[in-house]
Amino acid sequence: MTIDLGADPLALERQVCYALSVASRSVIAIYRPLLEPMKLTHPQYLVMLALWEREPRSVKELCEALRAEPATLSPLLKRLEAVGYVTRTRNARDERSLMVELTESGRGLRAEAEKIPYRVVEILGMEVAELEQLHAMLSRVIAATA
16 A cells, blocks of 8 residues: 655644644643633643543542553652642552542532533534544544554
8 A cells, every 4th residue: 555645744733743742732622711710720620521421530640541651640640649639558458549529629620620521612613423433533633652
């Protein structure tokens, strides 16, 4: 099979990395003002999403779910603990494992956060089906690079 990348395979606007980078920054910028009232950054929001899905979780489980390194996740968890959204405790069965659990305040934040996906869809002005297709394609990219 021959791959045809056109006359200029290095044209910036044709690069997947360029489109992903700009799209990522642009979408995250949409979240910033939506998350500010909750005192969350986008990376902290991703941690909260993982915990709203299932808790308690070990730091290792959170790293796997978010595809993040412990060194990246640790400061996020410290800040989430400082604002009162999570607690971190040693696992009673395995002292090496640090467990993360939502506080009542963190659980209560979910009701406010449930409005965010609707606002993002409105702001993007795209159909839900289009976003689902985009998500499926990006999931394939993630799987291919894992």
